[in-house]
Amino acid sequence: MLRLVREFHLVTERQLSELTGRQTLWRRLPILTAQKKLYRKRGSGYEPYVYASYDISRRGDFEHDLMITDIHIALRKTGRLVRWAQSGQKRKGELNEDAFCILGADGKHLSCLI
Numbered sequence: 001m002l003r004l005v006r007e008f009h010l011v012t013e014r015q016l017s018e019l020t021g022r023q024t025l026w027r028r029l030p031i032l033t034a035q036k037k038l039y040r041k042r043g044s045g046y047e048p049y050v051y052a053s054y055d056i057s058r059r060g061d062f063e064h065d066l067m068i069t070d071i072h073i074a075l076r077k078t079g080r081l082v083r084w085a086q087s088g089q090k091r092k093g094e095l096n097e098d099a100f101c102i103l104g105a106d107g108k109h110l111s112c113l114i
Contacts, residue, residue, distance in 0.1 A: 001028065002037060005053050008072060009086060010065045012048045018073060068098050071114060080105055 004019050005011055016025050029051065032038040040049040041056050043063075050062045068086070075081045083102040090096045099114040 001025070002032070002053065005038060005051055008069050010050050010052050010056070010062055011069055012050055012066065014048065015066075015069055015073060016051070019076075064098075068114065072099065072101075075101060075103065078103075082109060 001016065001020065004016060008015070008019075011019075013025050013029060016029075017023055029038065029040070029049075033040050033051075038051050038053060039055050039057070040051050041059060041062075042049050043061070050056065050066065072084055075084070080103045081101060082104040084099060085101070086099045087097070097113040101112050101114065103110045103112065
């Protein structure tokens with residue numbers, strides 16, 4: 001589970017359940033949070049907790065990042081995802097991709113910027 005959180009950067013319990021096929025994550029996640037192996041924060045109101053392997057207590061909005069996680073999960077489930085990379089570095093005033101991926105099929109590869 002920790003490996004998945006590191007790989008996907010920011011995830012919700014629903015997304016982790018989708019990745020692992022386990023429905024009982026609510027038992028383990030609070031323990032990992034208490035041990036400081038995971039960090040969590042709730043957006044606002046009734047939004048689900050967002051989990052990360054780094055401190056996200058000062059983050060405000062997770063909507064965009066969780067959308068990227070949904071795309072990553074969907075591509076991974078196709079079985080055609082060869083490579084996925086997300087840059088943590090953003091350059092101000094420039095066009096920055098959220099992620100780069102390579103999809104493969106029939107021996108051919110397609111590079112995509114997301």
